[in-house]
Amino acid sequence: MVTVVVVENIFLLVIVTLFSVLQNAFFATKVEREGKVQNTQTSAFKRVSCANRNCMDSYPTFLAVMWCAGLCLNQAPAAFAGLIYLVARQKYFVGYMGQTSQSTPGYMFGKRVLSFLFVMCIVGILNFLLMRYIGNDYKETVEMITNAASTLLLIP
Template sequence: MDYIVVEHIFLLVLVTLFSVLQNAFFAQKVEKECTSQNVKASALERVSCANRNCMDSYPTFLAVMWCAGLCLNQAPAAFAGIIYLVARQKYFIGYMGQTCQSTPGFQFGKRILFFLFLMCIVGIANFLLVRYASSDYKEYVETITSAASALLLIP
């Protein structure tokens, strides 16, 4: 693989690998709950449901993170990806307690996915402007996106 290509996707690859490790952690939690001696049906159901919910949103997360990173800028997309993984961890841990404790992680994760989706749309719009109107706003948009990604830390 060409070094130039790897340089443009390296951060996205790292976040993807961290997300795979997180999925393995979630699966291990479900397995541990299944093999526990004092199996409580409610605890097993909550852990299984949290894992299922995280897996349902996982393809969407990967798609928008990679599209945002490739179409616009990998650094803010990877940063948003790391923050999303933290929000997903908060959601999973909160779901293992009471279901209402998972709501902040769920809302935070939705906001990050929306940010990544907007990055995709802006990147595609900029590509179309370059292609058909010969106007390139990528540097301005990258600056705004990098600054806006820091706002994701506000709960």
Template sequence: MDMKVMENIYLLVIVTLISVVQNAFFAQKVEKECNSQNIKTSTLERVSCASRNCMDLYPTFLAVMWCAGLCLSQAPAAFSGIIYLVVRQKYFVGYMGQTSQSTPGYLFGKRILCFLFLMCIVGIFNYLLISHYGSDYKDYVETITSAASALLLIP
């Protein structure tokens, strides 16, 4: 593979691989609850539902993270991806306790997905500006998104 291409995507690849490991953890947790000798249907339902909810948003997360990383800037997109994975873990663990404990993780995850989506839109808009008008605002926008990605840490 071309080194220039790898320079532009290695952080996104690392976040994607970490998310695959996290998915395996979720699947292992569901399997463990299914195979336990004292089957508690409420515990199994909670773990299964939490895993299913996490998997429902997984394709959206991957799409917006990769689009934001390729169209705009890799580092803020990868940082947001790591934060999203931490939040998804918090949601999963919170859902296994009481469903009210999972709400902050869900809301924070939604905010991160919105940020990644906005990065995608800005990156595509910048590409259209370059192709039609010759104006490139990518450096300015990268600076703004790098600073704004740190604001995601504020609850």
């Protein structure tokens, strides 16, 4: 019974994490395919390789803030923001394969989503501290606000 409650509280985060793993595999496949098709010194290979490396550099930060936001505050808006981040990362990767300037919108969008997740983490931690040391629990109010605010991430 305890296992069901734990899984219930994290299953959306797990699903988004698995989607992100599939996306990483897709990116790696693109790099491998580009390396086999052409000489590894071509500009197309360098762009795909650089886009993959940039995505992998931000991946631990994404996972950390998404899981922290989901566990400390609410998994639904954190998972939704995680999915939006994956879309932004895909846009960044595909844009980088063209001209590097085409990747800027995806980068900026992803940065905004990471900022939202970071704020969710801070709010969740502050709410825990308020509840623990002062006795005031604002979790329901904050959850309502973050549920509504997460839809604002869709605005470009």
